[in-house]
Amino acid sequence: MTTTPTFDDQPDTDLVAAARAGDAEAFAELFRRHRPATYRAAAAYASSPTERDDLVAESFARLLMGIRSGRGPEGAVMPYLSRMIRNMAIDRWRLDRVVVSCEQPPEREPHYDEDGVVAAEQATLVARAFATLPKRWQDVLWYTEIDQEPPARVAPLLGITPNAVAALAYRAREGLRQAYLQVHTPSQDAGERCRTTLRQLGAWIRGGLSARTETSVGQHLEGCDRCRMAMGELAMINAEMSGGSERPDLGRESRPTGPQRPPGTGHPAAAPTVGPPRAGGADPGSGPARSRPGPRTLGRWSVAARTRRLCRPAPRRRRPVPGWRSRTARRAPP
Numbered sequence: 001m002t003t004t005p006t007f008d009d010q011p012d013t014d015l016v017a018a019a020r021a022g023d024a025e026a027f028a029e030l031f032r033r034h035r036p037a038t039y040r041a042a043a044a045y046a047s048s049p050t051e052r053d054d055l056v057a058e059s060f061a062r063l064l065m066g067i068r069s070g071r072g073p074e075g076a077v078m079p080y081l082s083r084m085i086r087n088m089a090i091d092r093w094r095l096d097r098v099v100v101s102c103e104q105p106p107e108r109e110p111h112y113d114e115d116g117v118v119a120a121e122q123a124t125l126v127a128r129a130f131a132t133l134p135k136r137w138q139d140v141l142w143y144t145e146i147d148q149e150p151p152a153r154v155a156p157l158l159g160i161t162p163n164a165v166a167a168l169a170y171r172a173r174e175g176l177r178q179a180y181l182q183v184h185t186p187s188q189d190a191g192e193r194c195r196t197t198l199r200q201l202g203a204w205i206r207g208g209l210s211a212r213t214e215t216s217v218g219q220h221l222e223g224c225d226r227c228r229m230a231m232g233e234l235a236m237i238n239a240e241m242s243g244g245s246e247r248p249d250l251g252r253e254s255r256p257t258g259p260q261r262p263p264g265t266g267h268p269a270a271a272p273t274v275g276p277p278r279a280g281g282a283d284p285g286s287g288p289a290r291s292r293p294g295p296r297t298l299g300r301w302s303v304a305a306r307t308r309r310l311c312r313p314a315p316r317r318r319r320p321v322p323g324w325r326s327r328t329a330r331r332a333p334p
């Protein structure tokens, strides 16, 4: 019997093997580990930040595709990425000599650039993702993430056991992460086959598709530059996201203490829905002593503020896989 090592301790080969077996967090760790060097490698070939970002996205997209299809690197990952970037840069250079492109791709800030604009944009995307979830998932996220109620108090509201609440909340959090990735991928101006693929990319990256669908998505990605590029960007966003496959950081420090308003009205039919945005975007649950209004009066910004914790970029220089944190903390000196 051996203890499970943290991702930090694992060599690339183990992470590749785990990613090959469908572990999205293992791939996210590979991305985090090699992102700085990959940016440096791409910068050596790129003539603009946009081209550099494209090369990075494409290289991680190809890496993930290779790993998922049983190929990919056998040893260290960075040499493999470097070779890919070099080959892609050469291909682009050859293509540029014969094709004069008039299409100017939009400048984009990197996803990990966390300023106010990015945070506001992210809040909107989280709210949009939340709105796409099944009502049952919205309900359990509302009670457990927004109202911060423990499973034992949510159980009677949903008419299920506390254990079932915990399991439902787990699925709903994973569903929110997939939906959050998905709202980054507009598909309206794509062809039918691309639309089908793009609609499934969020779940594909998180390993949430059936084997058959996963194969058909993978086959399309092999042959479609556009969808593969979109996948590369989502893979990067996924790697930036906090929230591993175990327990996410729920920010319990903001939980109010003392007597609380009973959650909801005690009847499942009164489960919350997303209401219109409130003026000023006030966060009505942030003070311990304030009485909180009922769920129906909370706006999408409050949904975003609370559930964003599940989708926020991971803190820098700290291993951002919450499920592993407790084990690390236990080993760390006091």
Ligand SMILES: [Zn+2]
Residues within 6 Å of the ligand: 193, 194, 195, 197, 220, 224, 225, 226, 227, 228
């Ligand atoms: Zn496509």
